[in-house]
Amino acid sequence: xxxxxxxxxxLSVQEGRISILNCDYTNSMFDYFLWYKKYxxxxxxxxISISSIKDKNEDGRFTVFLNKSAKHLSxxxxxxxxxxxxxxxxxxxxxxSGGSNYKLTFGKGTLLTVxx
Amino acid sequence: xxxxxxSSRYLVKRTGEKVFLECVQDMDHENMFWYRQDPGLGLxxxxxxxxxxxxxxGDIPEGYSVSREKKERFSLILxxxxxxxxxxxxxxxSLDRGSGYTFGSGTRLTVV
Numbered sequence: 001x002x003x004x005x006x007x008x009x010x011l012s013v014q015e016g017r018i019s020i021l022n023c024d025y026t027n028s029m030f031d032y033f034l035w036y037k038k039y040x041x042x043x044x045x046x047x048i049s050i051s052s053i054k055d056k057n058e059d060g061r062f063t064v065f066l067n068k069s070a071k072h073l074s075x076x077x078x079x080x081x082x083x084x085x086x087x088x089x090x091x092x093x094x095x096x097s098g099g100s101n102y103k104l105t106f107g108k109g110t111l112l113t114v115x116x
Numbered sequence: 117x118x119x120x121x122x123s124s125r126y127l128v129k130r131t132g133e134k135v136f137l138e139c140v141q142d143m144d145h146e147n148m149f150w151y152r153q154d155p156g157l158g159l160x161x162x163x164x165x166x167x168x169x170x171x172x173x174g175d176i177p178e179g180y181s182v183s184r185e186k187k188e189r190f191s192l193i194l195x196x197x198x199x200x201x202x203x204x205x206x207x208x209x210s211l212d213r214g215s216g217y218t219f220g221s222g223t224r225l226t227v228v
Contacts, residue, residue, distance in 0.1 A: 009156075034216050043120070043206050043219030044159070089159060103149065103174070104217060108158035 003027045004092050006107035014115055019077040021110050023090030026071065030092040034104065035064060035075045038087045047088075048075070080114045087111050119143070122207050122220035129227050135194040137223050139207030147210045148190035149217065150174075150182065152203040159206065165190055197227045 005024045013019045023033075031052040036044035050057040050064045050073065057064050063076045077084055090107040123138040141148065149164040151174075161174030163182040171182050179201060183191045190209075194201055204224050208217040 006158075036216075036219075041125075041222070041224075043208075043221050044217075045219070046216035049216060103161060103164055105161075106151075106159040108156060 002108075003030075004090055004105050004107040006088075006090055006110050008110050009108070010111040010113070012113045012115060013080050015082055016079045019075075019080045019084065019112055019114065021075040021077075021088050021090075021112065023073045023075075023107055024071055025073075025092050027092070027094070027105075028071070029094045030105075032093045032095050032102070033064070033066060033073050034091045034093075035062075036089040036091060036106075037084075038089060038109070044089055077112075080112075082114045082116050085112055085114050120207055120209050120218050120220040122205075122223050124223050125221065127223060127225045129194075129197050129225065131198060131227055133194075133197045133227075135197050135225070135227075137192040137194075137205055137207075137225070139190045139192070139220055140188050141190075141209040141218070142188065143209070143211070143218075144187065145209035145211050145218075146187070148184065149208040149210075150180075150190065150192045151206045151208065152176070153206055153222070154203050162192065194225075199227050201225065202227045 034049040035047040037047050038044040048062050066073045087109045089109045091104040093102040095102045120141045150162040151159045165171045165184045181193045204222050206222045207220040210217045
């Protein structure tokens with residue numbers, strides 16, 4: 001049973017435009033969400049996160065929106081650049097069981113291609 | 117910056133061999149993880165550890181074991197390698213939820 005879903009395997013956008021990557025989750029106990037970016041032959045790198053007590057978090061060109069009622073989050077990249085071309089993974093965690101330990105559940109990823 | 121180092125970038129092993137994948141982190145993180153990444157399947161958790169000598173099964177532990185004798189080192193062991201274990205293996209560590217995971221560069225394992 002896939003608890004974190006990225007339904008679009010790929011997305012192609014023009015340089016300078018907005019990229020919107022979507023993610024849905026089924027486990028209502030998840031309370032912390034992250035996005036990772038991965039280039040081929042490299043490990044994923046942390047991009048941005050959001051706690052369930054917020055509905056938006058912004059870091060430069062990257063903004064993550066969280067809609068808890070819909071169990072949906074999205075990553076917006078504005079403006080998109082060719083160097084943003086990579087696989088983006090959505091991840092979720094349940095941290096409300098106490099302590100700082102948690103494990104992430106990842107989606108299958110979306111390949112973003114930004115065309116010059 | 118936290119560094120997570122995986123000992124090999126590429127490995128080719130034969131079916132039936134015992135394979136060791138090593139991972140070392142240099143920032144005193146308590147939490148360490150092993151994932152595998154396969155096309156169309158994303159990242160799947162194999163095993164994780166929250167403390168020395170402690171380990172817990174992830175979502176796909178079959179055919180694997182782990183060892184954490186020291187805080188900085190987390191080893192993944194393929195007891196008897198099979199062709200369906202050909203994959204990209206990723207090690208990660210974390211301090212707490214605010215920092216997310218830091219991943220190593222991965223080991224591309226091919227079992228022939």
